[in-house]
Amino acid sequence: MRWLDEMANVTDPVPATGAWQPGDNPGHRQFFTFASSDPTVDGGRRFAVDSGATLTDVTIAYETFGKLAPDASNAVLLCHAWTGDSHAAGPAGRGHATPGWWDGMIGPGRPIDTDRWFVVCPNVLGGCQGSTGPSSPHPDDGRPYGSRFPVITIRDMVRAQARLADHLGIPVWHTVIGGSMGGMQVLEWAVMYPERVGGFVPIATCMQATAQQIAWGAIGRRALALDPRWRGGDYYDAEPGDGPGDGLAIARMVAQVTFRSDNVFTDRFGRNIAQRSRFGDRFGLWQQFEVERYLEHHGTKLGYRFDANSYLVIGKAMDLHDVARGRWHLEGAMSRVQAPCLSIGISSDMLYPAYQQRQITEMLASVGVPAGYHEIVSPHGHDAFLINLDQFAEPLADFLEHRKLP
Incomplete structure (x- = not known):
């Protein structure tokens, strides 16, 4: 199994943060900064977020694929999920720890054909791969924001992306696409900026987080906050191995369980024991099943490319997601939408069940918006949108x- 090979190759201590930092190789990232702290630039306007805080010198890291048409009519916005980033396509390499998370979908001759479409994928506000987030230097003192970074929402992420679109000269996105948390951004784009969205594709997502979805997030946040090396969010000067890697790993392990289905875990691991040789035929309290070792590997692996505070901030934004907030009710919110929608669900998704994607289609149809539904039939659970x-x-x-709907 590839993950076993990866385990054997991971020997270095987990860094205090896996965030990209200024001075690191940018890879294919581009950067856009707005809300300058210099009062002579753009009037010194600050960027206000929903929690009431304001930010200055906000940077959004992004990557582009393809060429923008002279009239900007071929622009597609791609929104990433929780621990994703701007590197949606292309190999791993200098500046990019992993291959593009949707590499099979984007490129010449692929479904999102870059000979036809100009694709923009930004790292979200609050992220840790080049966009302003908790690991970024605070404009006041140059030290990481850490515990000073405010709570943000999906809407804040979308407002920052709208500033990027202005910068790129894109008045209207031909289509906005995203899965999981990316789908939340897609829905908010359609509701917040209906005149700027020509079509949208939310995948494996929801109009508002449910109590169970919030519960999963709460367990992960508590696990991370209980790690003494988290230090209340101010851990960036810690040596490798002395950061909140354990808490982040447990939080990720909890999430990993929700990303796959019971059948996949059973078929892949069953009840196989991983450490029989150490305990012989005796039972040991810390004797591991293979599935435990798999979860442990994925939890540890995340620490090499992600930041614990970003994990908390973005997870909270997902729990706060509700397109009806401040808009009276769901019907009122979705009635703002003007563009056609293709909603995509996954048959075995336990995190964002397929009924939530069908609800999106039904709600839009009820307010007169063209909407269609397509379902991925897969045993792989939530992650099927990255696999199938x-x-x-x-x-x-x-x-x-063609704006063709199922």
Whole structure:
């Protein structure tokens, strides 16, 4: 199994943060900064977030794929999930710890054909791969924000992306696409900026987080906060191995359980024991099942490329997600939408069950918005939108080109 090979190759202590930092190789990232702290630039306007705080010198890291048409009519916005980033396509390499998270979907001749479309993928506000987040230097003293970084919402992320679109000269996105947390951004784009969205594709997501979804997030946050090396969010000067890697790993392990289905875990691991040789035929309290070792590996692995505070901030934004907040009710919020929608669900998704994608379609249809639903039939659970690309490649390509709905 590839993850076992990866385990064998991971020997270095987990760094205090896996965040990209200024001075690191940018790879294919580009950067846009707005809300300057210099009062002579743009009037010194601050960027206000929903929690009431304001930010200055906000940077959004992003990558682009393809070429923008002279009239900007071929621009596609791609929104990433919780621990994703701007590197949606392309190999791992200098500046990019992993290959593009949707590499099979983006490129010449692929479903999102970059000979036809100009794709923009920004790292979200609050992220840790080049955009302003808790690990970024605070404009006042140059030290990481840490505990000073405010609570943000999905809407704050979208407002920052709107500033990026202005900068790129894109008045209207041909289509906005995203899965999981990316789908939350997609929905908010359609509601907040209906005149700037030509079509949208929310995948494996919801209009508002449910109590169970919030519960999963709360367990992960508590696990991370109980790590004494988290230090209340101010751990950035810690030596490798002395940061909140254990808390982040446990939080990720909890989430990893929700990303896959019971059948996949059973088929892949069953009840196999991983450490029989150490305990012989005796039972040991810390004797591991194979599934435990798998979860432990993925939890530890995240610490090499992600930041614990970003994990907390972004997870909280997902729990706060509710398109009806401040808009009276769901019907009132969704009635703002003007663009056609292709909603995509996953048959085995336990985190964002398929009924939530069907609800999106039904709600839009009830207010007169063209909407269609497509379902990925897969045993892989929530992660199927990153795995079973063949099942929605054609519907997505048809929607992009012809606004064809199932």
